[in-house]
Amino acid sequence: MNRLTLIGMPGSGKSALGRIIATRLGWQFIDTDLCIERRFGKKLQAVVDQVGTEEFARIEEETVLGLTSEGAAVISTGGSVVYSEAAMRHLASISTIVFLDVPIHRLHPRIARAAPRGIVGMGEGGLEELYRRRFELYHKYAHSIVLLDGENLQDAATRIISQCGVS
Ligand SMILES: Nc1ncnc2c1ncn2[C@@H]1O[C@H](COP(=O)(O)OP(=O)(O)OP(=O)(O)O)[C@@H](O)[C@H]1O
Numbered sequence: 001m002n003r004l005t006l007i008g009m010p011g012s013g014k015s016a017l018g019r020i021i022a023t024r025l026g027w028q029f030i031d032t033d034l035c036i037e038r039r040f041g042k043k044l045q046a047v048v049d050q051v052g053t054e055e056f057a058r059i060e061e062e063t064v065l066g067l068t069s070e071g072a073a074v075i076s077t078g079g080s081v082v083y084s085e086a087a088m089r090h091l092a093s094i095s096t097i098v099f100l101d102v103p104i105h106r107l108h109p110r111i112a113r114a115a116p117r118g119i120v121g122m123g124e125g126g127l128e129e130l131y132r133r134r135f136e137l138y139h140k141y142a143h144s145i146v147l148l149d150g151e152n153l154q155d156a157a158t159r160i161i162s163q164c165g166v167s
């Protein structure tokens with residue numbers, strides 16, 4: 001399979017690593033968050049603010065269902081894509097799905113540094129509770145799980161490429 005889909009928590013590195021992996025392999029890079037920004041002509045936070053997280057999840061699903069199986073590509077998803085069974089079934093049919101499993105203490109500072117935007121399903125339990133709830137879904141849909149704990153971006157990309165056997 002010459003298509004990889006990266007799933008995982010916000011801040012796990014799906015976008016940053018997806019871009020690096022795609023460049024290294026000479027594959028197309030598709031980031032569904034960027035697709036949504038392009039479609040709406042505004043930053044993701046403005047889209048989420050405008051439509052709310054529930055509608056955002058629907059738009060995300062629609063965006064994923066619009067992806068085709070043409071050409072080699074790395075697909076970086078939004079962290080909430082696993083809430084859509086239809087989106088995940090589609091991704092499984094066109095790509096190898098890789099869960100980037102990053103310990104929560106590494107996610108906190110990355111999310112704090114990023115531009116603020118809605119996180120789907122974020123409740124009072126914060127990131128910890130979200131991680132617990134999503135963990136099961138990320139596992140359910142992953143063809144492959146890559147544990148990342150402290151590697152820099154280049155080393156993390158190398159690990160993913162080698163573990164997934166793509167070149
Ligand atoms: N292994 C890593 N080492 C150092 N920095 C990292 C690593 N992984 C991610 N980062 C940094 O953390 C930040 C968040 O990463 P990124 O935007 O790729 O996460 P994401 O999984 O795409 O999140 P989201 O679901 O919000 O789109 C970026 O600044 C990125 O460079």
Ligand SMILES: O=C(O)C1=C[C@@H](O)[C@@H](O)[C@H](O)C1
Nearest residue numbers: 010078079080117118119120
């Ligand atoms: O994990 C999430 O709930 C999200 C992650 C981002 O990539 C965006 O898709 C959006 O902010 C929702």
Ligand SMILES: [Mg+2]
Nearest residue numbers: 014015033077
């Ligand atoms: Mg991203």
